Amino acid sequence: WLNQQTPFGLTLAQILSIAVICSVAITLERLITRYLRRFAKRASLERNVSNNLILTFRILVLLGSSVAIIRVGGLDTQWFLAFSALGGAALGFASSQTIGNFVAGLYLLATRPFKVGDYVRLGAVEGIVQEMTTNYTKVLTMGNNLVSIINLQILQRDMVNYLYEDEPRKLYCYTFEIGFDHSVSAEKLEGIFEQVFKQYDKLPRKPNYVLLRSGAFDRVYMIYLYVENPEEIFTLRPRITLEVFKLWDKEKQN
CATH class of the missing domain: 3.30.70.100 (Alpha-Beta Plaits)
Incomplete structure (x- = not known):
C-alpha cells in the first residue's frame, strides 16, 4: 500500500520520506541555531555577526533538504540537472574573492585574534575595533576616521593586538x-x-x-x-x- 499512487502524483512512501526529511531538516536547523546562539553569547559576538552565521547555516540546511526532497520525489532527471545547473551558476557568479573573504571572516570570528573594543594594528591601519562581521572589520583610527577592511586582507597583513594579557586586569x-x-x-x-x-x-x-x-x-x-x-x-x-x-x-x- 505504500507504493499506491496519491492524487499528488507521489506514492505514500515518497510522501513519508519527504515528511521525514522535513522533520530532520527542521530539527537540525533548530539544534544548529541553538548552538550558534550559545556560541555567540560565550564568544561575545556582535548580534549582526551571530545572525549572519545562523542565516548561513539555515541556507545550507535548506539547500541540502531541497536536494534530498527532489531525489526522493522522483522528479525527472532534467529537473534535477536544471536545479544543479542553477546552483552551479549561482556559485560561479560569486567570485572566489568573495567566498574567500567570507571564509576569512569565519576564521577571524572562530580564532578571535582581537575583538570589538581592542586597540590593534592591522598592517598600516591602527586604532580601536568598532565592528566585526563575516565580510569586513571596522577600525576607528587616531584621526577619527572609520576604516573598513575586508577580512581577507586582514589575514594577509601583520596583526598586532595591544591587549596586555599577562595582567589580571584588562590593560x-x-x-x-x-x-x-x-x-x-x-x-x-x-x-x-x-x-x-x-x-x-x-x-x-x-x-x-x-x-x-x-x-x-x-x-x-x-x-x-x-x-x-x-x-x-x-x-x-x-x-x-x-x-x-x-x-x-x-x-x-x-
Whole structure:
C-alpha cells in the first residue's frame, strides 16, 4: 500500500520520506541555531555577526533538504540537472574573492585574534575595533576616521593586538617610536623622558622607554604606554610626544 499512487502524483512512501526529511531538516536547523546562539553569547559576538552565521547555516540546511526532497520525489532527471545547473551558476557568479573573504571572516570570528573594543594594528591601519562581521572589520583610527577592511586582507597583513594579557586586569600596552639626532646626549634624553613620564604616574603603570637602536645620525627609542581605556591612546601619544620634543628643543638651545 505504500507504493499506491496519491492524487499528488507521489506514492505514500515518497510522501513519508519527504515528511521525514522535513522533520530532520527542521530539527537540525533548530539544534544548529541553538548552538550558534550559545556560541555567540560565550564568544561575545556582535548580534549582526551571530545572525549572519545562523542565516548561513539555515541556507545550507535548506539547500541540502531541497536536494534530498527532489531525489526522493522522483522528479525527472532534467529537473534535477536544471536545479544543479542553477546552483552551479549561482556559485560561479560569486567570485572566489568573495567566498574567500567570507571564509576569512569565519576564521577571524572562530580564532578571535582581537575583538570589538581592542586597540590593534592591522598592517598600516591602527586604532580601536568598532565592528566585526563575516565580510569586513571596522577600525576607528587616531584621526577619527572609520576604516573598513575586508577580512581577507586582514589575514594577509601583520596583526598586532595591544591587549596586555599577562595582567589580571584588562590593560593595553601601546608602543611607538621617537627618534632624535645626536645634538643632545643620551643622558639628557633619559632625563627628559623621566621628567615627562613623572606627570603620568596616575596611569595603571608609569610609561617606560627603551633605546631601540642608535646609528650614525640618530637614536630611536621605543615608548611604552599602559592604559585601561584604549581611547586614551589617541590623546596620550601626541601629548607625550609634544612634551618630549619641547624639552628636547630647549636642551638643544642651551
